[in-house]
Amino acid sequence: MSHFAKVENGKVVQVIVVEQDVINTGAFGDPKSWVQTSYNTSGGKHKLGGAPLRKNYAGIGYTYDKVRDAFIPPKPFSSWILDEETCNWIPPKNMPSDGARYVWDEKSTSWKKTD
16 A cells, blocks of 8 residues: 545645555546655655655645655744755754753744753
């Protein structure tokens, strides 16, 4: 079985597990609206060492970018930028690596220490 994302107007609206030949029958609507995705792909890497598929596993609300042939998660903050290699969003500043817990503060565009 494979995972497929239904894409409408560039957005993922549904993800199902089904065989390609069932998608091709039109049982789930226009076969052209379904794009295969891999549960084992994240950030352009395959967890089990296989070939990555479309940068990230699709989720509802993700964007499917035909040019990049990639699923891109929703942008978490307006200041974050798209990493072209992974098709994931990254903050404009790296989170401190001192072992403390931090949350992103969009107003100050910086990491704030939290309890």
